[in-house]
Amino acid sequence: MFSVLSVVINSMSYLTDAPIDSQELVKRVMRPSDGACVVFEGVVRDHHEGKKVESIFYDAYRPMAEKEIQRIIDDINIRFPQVAAAVVHRLGKLKVGEASIVIACASPHRGEAFEVCRAIIDRFKQTVPIWKKERGPDGEEWVGWQK
């Protein structure tokens, strides 16, 4: 029998230094049996906690980040075998409006595609060793670090 799991690509890098092509991710996950594809883009916004933001520098513990993202994907594949998911996070300096992360989830029906997309980004934000330094007219700051 055709296994949807075999379509999920596991061996690629989840991190990039270049702009992310979300359409490429959609192509990667979509199968003829899919009726839905949910794409989440996390984008650099021009403010954070009342301060202006001009750019963000993303840093990562690259090999560990790759492993942590793989763990998330592996868990998703077990819990939602009918969903195909792809994730790419960008590192380096990003300007306002640029995507830092793109997640694409394809599924025969929309419900699970929405659910998985949300589950991936929520967990990503908790465990993947990636950091961001926001830069604006008032200076720069590592987000989450209490001085």
Add this chain to the structure above:
Amino acid sequence: MRVRLLYFAVLRDITGKSEEVIELPEGTRAAEIWNRLRGKHDQLAGYERPPMTAINETYVSPDQPLRDGDEVAFIPPVAGG
């Protein structure tokens, strides 16, 4: 024993380096390395407990004893996505 210590994000800025190899007595715990760092860098003095700790690219308790050749990283609050 020797362990490799990696510094990322705010910790790289504070220590001024991205990694170093340090010589330690057998069985030293990551939490003890953290205390050394707190002693050296005023900006860390208020942080009694280390942030999340990774040994060889896996999250572990900072109280786990280290072994020769381990790669240790303190993980400041993550902010990906």
